[in-house]
Amino acid sequence: AQSVTQLGSHVSVSEGALVLLRCNYSSSVPPYLFWYVQYPNQGLQLLLKYTTGATLVKGINGFEAEFKKSETSFHLTKPSAHMSDAAEYFCAVGGTDGDSWGKLQFGAGTQVVVTP
Amino acid sequence: DTEVTQTPKHLVMGMTNKKSLKCEQHMGHRAMYWYKQKAKKPPELMFVYSYEKLSINESVPSRFSPECPNSSLLNLHLHALQPEDSALYLCASSQGAENQPQHFGDGTRLSIL
Numbered sequence: 001a002q003s004v005t006q007l008g009s010h011v012s013v014s015e016g017a018l019v020l021l022r023c024n025y026s027s028s029v030p031p032y033l034f035w036y037v038q039y040p041n042q043g044l045q046l047l048l049k050y051t052t053g054a055t056l057v058k059g060i061n062g063f064e065a066e067f068k069k070s071e072t073s074f075h076l077t078k079p080s081a082h083m084s085d086a087a088e089y090f091c092a093v094g095g096t097d098g099d100s101w102g103k104l105q106f107g108a109g110t111q112v113v114v115t116p
Numbered sequence: 117d118t119e120v121t122q123t124p125k126h127l128v129m130g131m132t133n134k135k136s137l138k139c140e141q142h143m144g145h146r147a148m149y150w151y152k153q154k155a156k157k158p159p160e161l162m163f164v165y166s167y168e169k170l171s172i173n174e175s176v177p178s179r180f181s182p183e184c185p186n187s188s189l190l191n192l193h194l195h196a197l198q199p200e201d202s203a204l205y206l207c208a209s210s211q212g213a214e215n216q217p218q219h220f221g222d223g224t225r226l227s228i229l
Contacts, residue, residue: 032215043120043206043220044159051215090158094215102147102213103172106158 001100002027002093006107014115019063019078021110023091026072032094033074034104035065039087047089050074061085086114119143120221122207128227131197137224139190139207147213148190150182151206153223159206165190166213197228 007022025031032051036044048059055067065076074091089110095103120141129135139148147166151159164172165184179201181193190207204223210216 034217036220041222041225043122043222044208044218045220046217049217096215102164102166102215103161104218109156109158111156 001098002031002095002105004091004093004105004107006089006091006110008110009108010111010113012113012115013081015083016080019076019081019085019112021076021089021091021112023065023074023076023107024072025074025091025093027093027096029096032096033065033067034092034094035059035063035074035076036090036092036106037061037087038090038109044090047076081112081114083114083116086112088112120207120209120219122205122221122224124224125222126225126227128229129194129197130229131199133197134193134195136194137192137205137207137226139192139221140188141209141219142188143209143219144187145209145211145219146187147210147216148184149208149210149218150180150190150192151208153204153206163192164213171213194226197226199228202226202228 003026005024034049035047048057050067058064091107092104123138150162153159162176163182168184183191206223207221208218210218
């Protein structure tokens, strides 16, 4: 079975500083990995996804993530935070076997606060 | 703007009422999902429809009844809900159920009195 751990339920960054959100997964087979963002009173929006191929994945709004199989990680980064990046971020792994097939397993989420 | 449209945006209902949530997508997606999200928590999967057939029911109480009239439309019928059912209900769709990225609507915020 797959699982996802997001380190840090809250992250505070200064405007212009690096944003780093950590995600570790467990999966017995090559995973499908996703990052979603949720702004207040909205649904989830896909930032980026990893399926196969290049391990550095670029997404929308200047975000990127690197799949590291040896570390079972899929950390999300953005070089320079903007006030509009304040939101909840969810890492998710797509189920690939058994009862988890076709299901997204979400991490607990990380709330990002951006300070001026 | 999202490509998955959910109505209504807000719903307040009593425990004896019957109401329905509606979700629509016109992206040609063949998988559609219902999630429940409590405050400060990740979404929890409730149901998955694949090619208009119910493929996953995550042991959801029968007071929630999903329906997929066609490939573009997904409903969630509500009856005799409990206060703990108050939450944000999210609909999502994807090209297929096999780990395609899911596109989410903005949800219906449901309050049970």
